Amino acid sequence: KNQVEQSPQSLIILEGKNCTLQCNYTVSPFSNLRWYKQDTGRGPVSLTIMTFSENTKSNGRYTATLDADTKQSSLHITASQLSDSASYICVVTVRANTGNQFYFGTGTSLTVIP
């Protein structure tokens, strides 16, 4: 069964601190892995996309890693800001018959406090 699991479910950190969010997946055939940021009541916003051959990708203060052998990914946020408070969602793309299917994790709710 194709599944995407994220941990922790929620996280509270102080402004300026770093944090790492985890994603484990059991999907195949794997096409790529995406991290999104979703503010409450808004649509997800893409942070990174990584294919099988990529093991690190950065976007500003966000750095994603991928270990395709262990089927794990992480999202590291550096020097957190209050505006980083949001849900962070891991999405795995699976190559299906005629196109791609997308499997979403339940997200990690991050709260950055002053």
Next chain:
Amino acid sequence: EPEVTQTPSHQVTQMGQEVILRCVPISNHLYFYWYRQILGQKVEFLVSFYNNEISEKSEIFDDQFSVERPDGSNFTLKIRSTKLEDSAMYFCASSRDDVYEQYFGPGTRLTVT
């Protein structure tokens, strides 16, 4: 910066009625998607659309649902005979290619009473 727009922002309908949710994707994008997110749950893929036909669909996307690109700009999701469990936020997204980043709209909150 171009963005995906969706209308209406909130739709209330009675059980059994048909609803049409509308999306205007980014103009030079070729792939279009619909997702739903039931309150408090994860986002779920419904369908992808390319070259005027469905590219891929999930198990959720049954005969109750249909998609259409009626003109050069709009992309619609029709839900026939709505059920209480169809209450959710529906997101439209578009991308240049099926492997590029997807841009999501702000969503339409559908409430079925």
